[in-house]
Amino acid sequence: MVRRHSGGDMLHRHSCISVGVVLLATAAATPAAAAEPGPTFLQILWRGAELPGAVIVLMSIVAVAIILDHFIAIRGGKLVPAAEVEAARELIESRRFKECIAQLQTRDSLFSATLLAALREGRLGYDGMVQTAEDTAAARMSRMQRRAEYLHVLGNLGPLMGLLGTVLGMIRAFAKMQETQGAYKTEDLAGGISLALVNTFLGLLLAVVALGFFGVCRNRIETMTNLALSTAIDLLDHFRSPSGLPGATLGKPPRVEPDAVPRSGILTPDKPAAATPKSGATTAPAVARDAAGGMQIGGSAAPSPIHQP
Template sequence: MVLPILRRFMGGMSRYRLIILMLAMAFVLFTTVSAFAQTAGGTDAAAPATPQEGVFSLIVKSSDFITYTILILSVIGLTLIFQGFMQNRSAVFMPETSTNTIREMISQRKFRELIEFTETDPSFVSKALNPALKRAPSFTPMKEAMETAIGEQTAEQFRKIEYLNIIGNLGPLLGLLGTVLGMIDAFQAMKASGGQADPSKLAGGISTALCHTFMGLFLAVPCLAAFGVLRTLVDRLTVRGALVAEELLLMMKPQEKPAAAPGGVAPRPGAVPQPAARKPPAPTPTPLPAT
């Protein structure tokens, strides 16, 4: 059930590539946590009388459904981050080869081949121009279709990275939920001992609460940071793609024919109409003298 949903958000990746990518992200996640835990656990190695557990061992001991949920979301978040930076590159989002091919076809007036090319080409410009080409030859419907396609493509790109924002906001909430549950366990231990609880028993619930808080923040920070960077990147790429698509569409705009003269003959380019020659006034007859 999870794989089809992820494939929809990943832009149609194959199932095997998606599984390999998620396993790689999980390996990176657990390697990072393990290295951090070893570093944290070895800071106080000079005091052998009071051995301390590392963060990773505490997380393992406090594992529950919240821990597993945060780990699953961490793998999904890292996969979305990797996929977002791979797809939102200029070479993938709007390759120059596609743009040059479209420009050449427009110059050669190969519109039938252009329609076939834009239907199969995955670039942003091709997806924006294809609906416009199907509304030819009227330029106004073509422009409206292109603007609609650009809006849909932009919204789709933002939807793909929006899940990083959702996961980043869920991380602290899940950590807070685990913190509350850990504190409840600590107070339950105090209640069971009649208010005289052993600090070592209270430490178990408190450490569980803090581990959940740590994991929630560990999930939220990279997801929210990557979401901010990707949002700026997507905005810049979509604006640039819209400008290129509009430029290519203007190359297909039909030239306006000059209006015909009232006599039915079109004026020559650059000819300035001359005013009609005025007839001289008729001479006024001189009256004859009276006899």
Template sequence: MMDALIAGGWLMIPLLGCSLLATVIIIERLWTLRAKRIAPYGLGQEVCSLVARGQVNLYWLEGHSPLGGVLAAGLRNARLGHEQVRARLQEAATAVIHDMERFLSPLGTIAAITPLIGLLGTVVGMIEVFAVIVSADGVGRTAELAGGISRALVTTAAGLTVAIPALMFHRYFQRRVEEITVRMEEQASQVVEFLAHYRGEIGFNEQREGERPGAEARPS
């Protein structure tokens, strides 16, 4: 490995930096973009049931998950009308989607620029090779010729080695964000439709104590 880094020359330094950054982003996004953490199944139905019983603890709901925060934003404006609920849900969902897409742009940039860095190394290596060839004793300077060719090949291979997995994970994370967004929309729509047809008084428990909604909730 060290021999490859030395053979690739100074252009291996930015490639190594891109590789480390891409690895950190991939690990962080794999941990963060878990569907059950962001939009757990059944939360929309549970919220509808709690609304019907007047036992919605908004502080618990906001801390439950990002989807819970979205639903809580809508419920806080439930008395202002159907359109206000939708608007607040949309605003909160936009913020969650923005958080899910965090670091995807740098990962895509790494996937795009590392092959170019490798190509630059190829060009630099070939320039060195031709510079040796055109010199007076170029044919006999095999070590320098081999060094230039090695740099051309090593940097190209290193650039592709970093770019290919970065591109694959970038596409994978984009798809995962889309799937989680659809799940959030489905559950948010479920709550919106329930509120549109609900004829009872909506009561909230906004006490911070406790992690679950309590039966002592009173309409506010």
């Protein structure tokens, strides 16, 4: 009886020791497994991007560079500097046109280019100068928009490159299924599916950023161009005559059209004055030419020498 009891105690002790060892091993392994961090989001993107994703990343870097360059170059202080506007206004108001042109030639802003082109066409009058300013501003705006167009191109190519990566990933997944004859595991398809989803994500992200900033850049270019053009036209109003008639060219007084201001006694070619016979003689109006406006002014009637007695 004693031996049996002692044998049972030994078995019980061995069982307790075995359970304790298992529990200790489990407790020791649990912190080690918990301490192992999973892959980060960037690591997942890096592993699943491969060649199409690398191309999308390069396109994204180019898009960011274009956006930064736009916000540095397209600014009101650079395209329409307040100092240049005030200097040009002072020179034009003091009628120092040649000095104003010489100063504008040393500037590279949108405002200076627009006003300089208009002043060089001063012989065309106010309307011609305004038209030249509008044409110059439109040409410069088109040049700036062509640089922003690259964002539009990159935004359209991004989803296409993502779709290319998606197709490659699906091809890889189905090829793995064919190799295993249907006996595939989840990890066998994970690589292809990861390639498909990661490239789709990168392509859509590039499209959202590039197309969004393309709209912002285009609106900023139009706003800055309109500001430069309106400021230049405001200075060109100095060449508009006060009566609203065509203004003066550089250094010349306003030009008055013959039919612009009615006067008593003015004769126009369309309405000649009728001759009034007097004492049986035909009279003709004495025609004189006004040196200032080139208008015919009727004077006192005199007997025609043809009908003299």
